[in-house]
Amino acid sequence: MYQDKVVMITGAASGFGAMAADRFAQHGAKLGLSDINGAQLAELTRTLRAKGVEVVADEVNVAEEAQVVAHVANIAEAFGTIDVAINNAGIGHAMRPLQFLTADDFDLMMNVNAKGVFLGMKYQIPLMQEAGQGAILNVASAAGLVGSGHLSLYAAAKHAVVGLTKAAADENATRGIRVNALCPSFSATPMVDEMASMVGERTGLSREDALARIASRVPMRRVSEPEEVVQAMLWINAPDNSFMTGQAIAIDGGLTAV
Numbered sequence: 001m002y003q004d005k006v007v008m009i010t011g012a013a014s015g016f017g018a019m020a021a022d023r024f025a026q027h028g029a030k031l032g033l034s035d036i037n038g039a040q041l042a043e044l045t046r047t048l049r050a051k052g053v054e055v056v057a058d059e060v061n062v063a064e065e066a067q068v069v070a071h072v073a074n075i076a077e078a079f080g081t082i083d084v085a086i087n088n089a090g091i092g093h094a095m096r097p098l099q100f101l102t103a104d105d106f107d108l109m110m111n112v113n114a115k116g117v118f119l120g121m122k123y124q125i126p127l128m129q130e131a132g133q134g135a136i137l138n139v140a141s142a143a144g145l146v147g148s149g150h151l152s153l154y155a156a157a158k159h160a161v162v163g164l165t166k167a168a169a170d171e172n173a174t175r176g177i178r179v180n181a182l183c184p185s186f187s188a189t190p191m192v193d194e195m196a197s198m199v200g201e202r203t204g205l206s207r208e209d210a211l212a213r214i215a216s217r218v219p220m221r222r223v224s225e226p227e228e229v230v231q232a233m234l235w236i237n238a239p240d241n242s243f244m245t246g247q248a249i250a251i252d253g254g255l256t257a258v
Contacts, residue, residue: 001238003028006079008072010062010120011089013040015189016139019230020086025053027234032075032082034060035089054079062089062116072123081131084237087120088139090158092191095150095198106153113157114164121168125177133176135237138165142185142252158183162248169246178245180236185252186214186223219254 007024011017013035021031025048035041038059045057056078058071075082090113093105117138128134143151144158162181169179186192195214197207205213215222232251235241250256 001027001234002084004030005083006030006032006075006081007084007086007237008032008034008075008082008124009086009088010034010060010116011139012057013037013044015191016184016187016226016229016233017086017088018044019226020088020233021048023230023234024084025051029084030054030079031056032071032079033057034062034071036061062087062119063111065119068116068119068123072127076127081134082124082127083131083134085120085124085128085134085136086139086233086237087117087136089116090139090141090191092151092154092195095195095202097150098152101153106156109153109157110160113154114160117161117164121164121179125168125172128177129172129175131176134178136165136168136177136179137233137237138179138181140165140181140183140248142183142250142255144181145183145248145250145256165248166246173245178242180244180246181248182229182232182236183248183250183252183256184224184229185218185250185255187226187229188223189226192223217255218252219258222253224251224253 002024007029009017009020012021012033021033041057045055048055056075058074060067060071093109121136124136138161140161141158143155144162148155165179165181229251
């Protein structure tokens with residue numbers, strides 16, 4: 001499905017990003033990977049190259065324009081283009097009411113979660129326009145579709161990701177470039193583990209009970225497995241899924257349905 005396609009993934013060292021790198025590689029993709037955690041990214045890169053996967057990997061802070069420019073240029077130099085871009089890098093913040101968050105918290109959320117997506121697309125789109133084709137998937141969140149109490153700044157940034165996605169899709173619909181957003185809810189990733197720890201600290205619950213409390217907010221009464229989210233990434237970006245663009249696809253166990 002992705003044989004010899006060039007797939008760029010940000011936030012690739014762990015969570016959805018690391019699993020996506022592995023799954024796209026299994027389908028024959030060449031990979032352009034980045035993460036702010038250089039050591040963890042290097043370990044993943046060694047593992048993939050040992051399997052024969054062609055990889056360009058750079059330590060990148062997606063909020064730093066010069067680093068994004070250099071990374072995209074490195075991918076283009078090695079592979080010639082980018083066929084699929086998954087702007088996955090993101091961070092969360094402490095769970096607390098809005099009035100207890102700070103202006104610095106706001107800036108950090110917007111810089112990484114929204115500006116990082118903007119910068120990614122800013123330099124991915126020209127390559128795709130030159131090629132006359134491409135698919136971009138921005139990883140937003142169910143929090144980008146609904147209000148999310150105690151996660152207001154994260155939700156605001158992820159709403160921004162959905163807005164950027166829809167605008168870019170509109171601008172590029174006649175250029176052969178599809179742009180969509182993926183909106184997962186709680187999943188068994190390091191970010192949700194960290195959230196469970198914060199819930200436990202606030203409530204005195206054990207980690208297991210904190211995860212159960214988080215899962216209780218989902219109509220299916222569980223968190224997703226990362227594989228379920230990554231399978232959606234493979235489908236959304238697939239060449240034969242050629243009429244989907246400008247969509248915010250929720251993989252959320254029904255969370256945004258109620």
